[in-house]
Amino acid sequence: MTDYVHKNKLAWDSSAHLHKSSARWDALCAGFASPGYATFDPTATACLTQIGLTGKSVAQLGCNNGRETISLLNLGASSATGFDQSTAFLDQARTLAQIANKPATFVEANILDLPADYTARFDLVVITIGVLNWLPDLQPLFDTIRRILAPGGQVFIYETHPILDIFEPDAPDPFRAELSYFRKEPYIEDKAITYTGQSPDSTAPSYWFFHPIGDVITNLLQSGLNLRHFKEYPHSNREELYDIYAQRDAKLPMCFTLIAQN
Ligand SMILES: C[S@@+](CC[C@H](N)C(=O)[O-])C[C@H]1O[C@@H](n2cnc3c(N)ncnc32)[C@H](O)[C@@H]1O
Numbered sequence: 001m002t003d004y005v006h007k008n009k010l011a012w013d014s015s016a017h018l019h020k021s022s023a024r025w026d027a028l029c030a031g032f033a034s035p036g037y038a039t040f041d042p043t044a045t046a047c048l049t050q051i052g053l054t055g056k057s058v059a060q061l062g063c064n065n066g067r068e069t070i071s072l073l074n075l076g077a078s079s080a081t082g083f084d085q086s087t088a089f090l091d092q093a094r095t096l097a098q099i100a101n102k103p104a105t106f107v108e109a110n111i112l113d114l115p116a117d118y119t120a121r122f123d124l125v126v127i128t129i130g131v132l133n134w135l136p137d138l139q140p141l142f143d144t145i146r147r148i149l150a151p152g153g154q155v156f157i158y159e160t161h162p163i164l165d166i167f168e169p170d171a172p173d174p175f176r177a178e179l180s181y182f183r184k185e186p187y188i189e190d191k192a193i194t195y196t197g198q199s200p201d202s203t204a205p206s207y208w209f210f211h212p213i214g215d216v217i218t219n220l221l222q223s224g225l226n227l228r229h230f231k232e233y234p235h236s237n238r239e240e241l242y243d244i245y246a247q248r249d250a251k252l253p254m255c256f257t258l259i260a261q262n
Helices: 002-020 023-032 042-051 067-074 087-100 139-148 162-166 213-222 240-246
Strands: 057-061 079-084 105-108 122-128 149-160 187-191 202-208 226-233 255-261
Touching: 002 023, 002 087, 002 202, 023 067, 023 087, 042 122, 042 149, 042 255, 057 067, 057 139, 067 079, 067 087, 067 122, 079 087, 087 105, 122 139, 139 149, 139 213, 213 226, 213 255
Parallel strands: 057 079, 057 122, 079 105, 122 149
Antiparallel strands: 149 255, 187 202, 226 255
16 A cells, blocks of 8 residues: 555656646746735535634645645635645645645645644644555555544534546546456556646656545545535536536536545
């Protein structure tokens, strides 16, 4: 399992320069120069408002370039710690925090095995778009979340829906199910990881794991967390090439929100 985690770290690190030389990065630098800037979409914002951020100590797992960790501070969290295993993306996160002039903390770590120092430290744990699929197993993730949450603390997840993993959006027929929803072996990609669907260079291979919704809920319950909210949505929070699935009358679940309590 740690072998896959390490290989995915190499893949994310070697893709980081592409993200930093993009219009998306320039927009983040410009945005965080304004006080109170936040990058959450309306769905995530509504859930975070319902949970309440004011005065909370928040951790984000798989924080990438830290845009959301810093946004959590701009929305009222008293402290925000972003965990990620990519050295190169955490460098970008520290640059954005400097631009925003916010005291976000960024820690390089495997989120399946966070150091004991973080036990019972957080009121809220946040995970968003595109983290669960990089993890070979969700049980250690939920066990870690439970451990780092203070008593009564909550976890908020806003993720892509695993049903989308059965499709290949750039296949000749993108609506044909190509892969099993219950696939056990990882999908291996040897192109750089970008959010545009176009990856110019090949890189260290990355490993994408399928986690049916039933596994997400079961692993969460097995960790001892209490499920408080679970909702599926027909809008896409993925790369633009997935918009074709959201534009049809026959709607699919494209993403979900989940809140659980310690
Ligand atoms: C798609 S990005 C998250 C983007 C973020 N949700 C956002 O919208 O800004 C996924 C991140 O998860 C991180 N990641 C994947 N597996 C990890 C692990 N085992 N431990 C720590 N970070 C991990 C990657 O390094 C990457 O930065």
